[in-house]
Amino acid sequence: MAVISLQDVSKTFVVRKRAGRLRRSKVEVRAVDGVSLEVDAGELVGYIGPNGAGKSTTIKMLTGILVPSSGVVRVAGVDPQRKRIELTRRIGVVFGQRSQLWWDLPLRDSFDLLRHVYRVPADRHAANLQSFVEMLDMDEFLQTPVRQLSLGQRMRGELTAALLHDPEILYLDEPTIGLDVVSKARVREFLAAVNAERAVTIVLTTHDLADVERLCTRLVVIDRGQVIEDGTVAEIKNRYAGHRTVVVDLEVPGPPLAVPGAEVVKVDGPRQWLRFSRSETTAAAVVSAVVAQATVIDLSVEDPDIEEVVTRIYTGAGDA
């Protein structure tokens, strides 16, 4: 069942530009241009696109911050435009660059205040808090003022703050921005667990494609206000990256191998990279051709990485 639905949603901003000394001309900017999208309960959707593509504007319409210029938005069966306050109790929001926590107070105090803000029953709140403190290992800094927390610790606090009232949907705008590798991994692990165990539908925007690859069941790509791709990560990779690469470790280093349908793109001592197009040949055929020519110690088949795929999507390269 769709918990989020957008039907032909557009958002137009009027930007005033100077034209001459006093006159100003109005320019209409379509930040979101006819987006239709459905997200089912329990999905974990990565919403990506280049800067200025319309990601944040979409999230703001889904949270009720912005009112769409046209089209219909429904979140948890509610019109965010009219029922903003009702909706806030059913969603959680994390803006990576902004805090929902009380800056000068111990982290613990923010959680206690949020219990009253969202009117969470005390026992429910205590159980949730205990479980999040364990999952995110927050015990040692619960009594530390938020301003003294590291970015990674603060982000764990933000995630907890957004989830204490048992929201059905969690929106995250750049949740891993600025985090180190370990903190990023921890955030991803936590989101996956929240999605699986608590059945929270998650929509996240990010520029970190590792987030998308490790986490998201579905990828929606937006550019210039329009959805240009929508599917599972694997589907989109297949669509955009028609090629794969066979990596072989030979017993002895040698000249580049000649394999029909494949091209050696890199040689590093005994290791060679053979790229082939899926429409022309198969991994099995490439491997058997290699084995016929040389002694192979080890081999692997690589898909193009998500960075490469997304670069192609953004630049409109299409099928390779």
Next chain:
Amino acid sequence: MGELGRKARLYVLLVRARVRADWQYRTPFVLFTVAQFGITFLDFLLIAVIFQRTPHLEGWSLPEVAFLYGTSGVSFFIGDVFISQVERVGMYVKDGRFDSLLVRPMGTLFQLSTEEFAFRRFGKLVQSTIVLVVATASLDVAWTPGRAGMVALMLTTGAVIFSAIWVAGSAITFFAVDSIEVVNSFTYGGNYATQYPIGVFGPWLRRFITLAVPTAFVNYFPALYVLGRSDTLGLPSWSRFASPGVAVVTVLVAMTAWRVGLRHYRSTGS
């Protein structure tokens, strides 16, 4: 616990959190509170100096003007303590924090008034209260229940009128983020204008503070009743009892302005 009770409890919790956070920086906290108290006394000193030169101002004695000053101050600073912080909405819009307010299950005015609550503002309220008590005690007035009741009523309606002006003015910042200086000329200006008998002002300003920004209803008209004076403007005597009605109207205007501002923000995001 009813809905109102829950809201009141949440209000207290959030204000307490704010004060506790400010208390982390104790020295400025104490200094500001004392300074605000002191600065407003200098302000009153100015009126006392005027009376060194003349026993009457437009026919008003020092205790009478002090009574105006006190009622204006108490009303104004109740608004200052509890509502004035909504004028910071422009900053919230500028740095994007306003979005964070919109994803919480509380009204934006409620959140701004708790989030930006500043304990130090009590300093001015205390000063005005002292002036009012002293002035009231030295007034040459035959106190009746009606007159005493009017003092309580004018303080309440005055606080409501000033608060409403603050909200309405702050709503303008949704359209022009940097217009807060203009807004302050209405709020602080309204306070200064009500510290003196209205007759000292020229006709244009008189009309302005009676009709456009109705601060004359904060204390001048009801004070005429309390002090048993006649109106130099020659308005009908019912104007002395019009303050509650004026308060209701200003609140309606303020709420509408805020709603329009909020709608503008939600359609433009800036």
